[in-house]
Amino acid sequence: MVNDPVTHQKPEIEVKARGDLPPGTVQLARTKVLALLDEVREPVLFARIRLTRTHNPATERPCLAQANLDVNGRPARAHVAAESMTEAVDLLRDRLTLQVSRLRRHWEAQRGGAPKAGEHEWRHGEEPTHRPDHFPRPVEEREVIRHKSFSLARETPDEAAFEMETMDYGFHLFTDLTTGQDSVIYRAKPTGYRLAQLHPRPEQLGTVAVPLAMSPTPAPLTNPAEAKKRLDATGLPFVFFANDTTGHGNNLHHRYDGHYGLITPAE
16 A cells, blocks of 8 residues: 655744764754654654763763653654664654654554554553763752642543653653543553552553553652652652642653653642
């Protein structure tokens, strides 16, 4: 079967580069992403690439590449690390190809298309090895340096897992559509995904397609300062907690620069 030709106008790709990059790297990244966009049947409304080379000797993979796309109103993101920038650009192209294919299958399923081979490959819940390494910043130097607040999406765990994968996140904070609870979904072995809620109600979860386990432990009622102490002591990737002032689910997490970021629902 031959796909219909792509006739959508491709966007101008914004490329931001930082650090000492080999000559031609920016054009290489732009060319490879443009070639990928030729295969996208939905209109791509926005495309941005960020290339960064760090100079920290403690970093084994100093070359970082990130891309953000808006595919017909649906965002997709890829974030990779490699020893060389050429390898990082190749990994970025491969990762974006996967993200776009996920979106395509999602739209085909919505339109009643037949499932394709490998349709559920995004449900395999292992932490991708392409992710950048976290900078090993000493505990006493870590600060909460970024606070993001936004309205949480009301969605099912299946939708939350899909969004987490297409955005290349390590976790996703959302409001569960069935229970109305602030929740966080993340990758966990051997089940694939794990779900934590403010007050777990497994019996209300309903049918879920992804391999999912629910944490039986309620989210601790605390504040960002105490959550930071917990992250400092445990080294966990994040702490999901009920804010003792607002009652909403918050997530304090490790950033790649070794500091912490805080995500809270908008009031």
